[in-house]
Amino acid sequence: MSDMKPVARPLSPHLQIYKPMLSMMMSIMHRITGVALSGGLLLFVWWLLAAALSDDYFNLVQMLFGHWLGKLVLFGFTWALIHHTLGGIRHFVWDVGRGYDLNTVETMVWWSLIGGLVLTVALWALGYWVMA
Amino acid sequence: MKTGTDMKTPLKRVRGLGASGSGTEHFWHQRVSAIFLVPLGLYMVWFAMAHLGATRAEVAASLSHPLHAVLMALGVGLAIWHSMLGLQVVIEDYVHGPVAKLAALLLNQAYAALLAGLALYALVKMSFGV
Numbered sequence: 001m002s003d004m005k006p007v008a009r010p011l012s013p014h015l016q017i018y019k020p021m022l023s024m025m026m027s028i029m030h031r032i033t034g035v036a037l038s039g040g041l042l043l044f045v046w047w048l049l050a051a052a053l054s055d056d057y058f059n060l061v062q063m064l065f066g067h068w069l070g071k072l073v074l075f076g077f078t079w080a081l082i083h084h085t086l087g088g089i090r091h092f093v094w095d096v097g098r099g100y101d102l103n104t105v106e107t108m109v110w111w112s113l114i115g116g117l118v119l120t121v122a123l124w125a126l127g128y129w130v131m132a
Numbered sequence: 133m134k135t136g137t138d139m140k141t142p143l144k145r146v147r148g149l150g151a152s153g154s155g156t157e158h159f160w161h162q163r164v165s166a167i168f169l170v171p172l173g174l175y176m177v178w179f180a181m182a183h184l185g186a187t188r189a190e191v192a193a194s195l196s197h198p199l200h201a202v203l204m205a206l207g208v209g210l211a212i213w214h215s216m217l218g219l220q221v222v223i224e225d226y227v228h229g230p231v232a233k234l235a236a237l238l239l240n241q242a243y244a245a246l247l248a249g250l251a252l253y254a255l256v257k258m259s260f261g262v
Contacts, residue, residue, distance in 0.1 A: 035222060038215040038243075044176070045208065045251045051191040052254035058188035078177075085173060088166050095163060123181070131184055 030087040033080040040077040083116035165214040172207035216244035
């Protein structure tokens with residue numbers, strides 16, 4: 001095994017030859033949102049750290065998060081989190097061997113796509129309502 | 133399968149788990165952390181929502197409560213672990229050179245360790261109020 005040298009073998013056709021489909025796009029989005037959430041986690045930990053450090057530092061972080069650009073990032077963070085969570089729940093269904101027929105796949109994919117958007121907007125509306 | 137000078141038995145070979153070096157435990161850890169992250173993630177979102185516009189003292193006071201401290205530690209810790217496992221798969225899929233791949237994997241683990249260290253420090257500090 002270890003004495004094998006890399007050989008330039010022909011590769012099988014990759015993503016670009018397939019017609020884009022929603023289920024495929026959602027699979028890609030699951031990965032992209034996952035990577036984005038790894039960055040978002042830093043924002044959350046930063047907020048916890050600020051709460052542990054000092055009033056001035058906490059206020060600075062809150063001010064940055066409260067800026068429209070900060071809010072935009074946090075809105076994206078919220079959507080990525082909900083989208084990825086709903087995608088993960090879809091994967092649990094597939095993990096136990098269910099929901100593989102095309103109609104079910106399509107239905108689940110649509111529900112998680114729409115659910116992610118609706119819940120994100122609803123959560124932010126709730127946030128603004130609480131703050132008002 | 134290769135024959136000839138290789139004296140290894142199939143059992144010996146499978147013990148090393150071949151070229152990947154590991155079996156299904158990565159997948160399993162990803163799913164187990166995912167299952168527990170559903171309720172813990174909900175808790176963390178709720179916590180953030182419940183502290184919209186709160187002062188530092190209010191957030192710190194909440195997190196000094198044992199229930200919040202433990203739930204938050206579990207949530208953040210599990211999220212960091214889940215994220216590390218996920219980024220590992222992404223790196224293994226897209227970073228190919230052995231040196232670049234090793235460097236990226238180490239960086240991924242360092243990032244996770246840094247996040248864990250910062251979160252741990254913050255939660256311990258708020259719990260013990262120093």
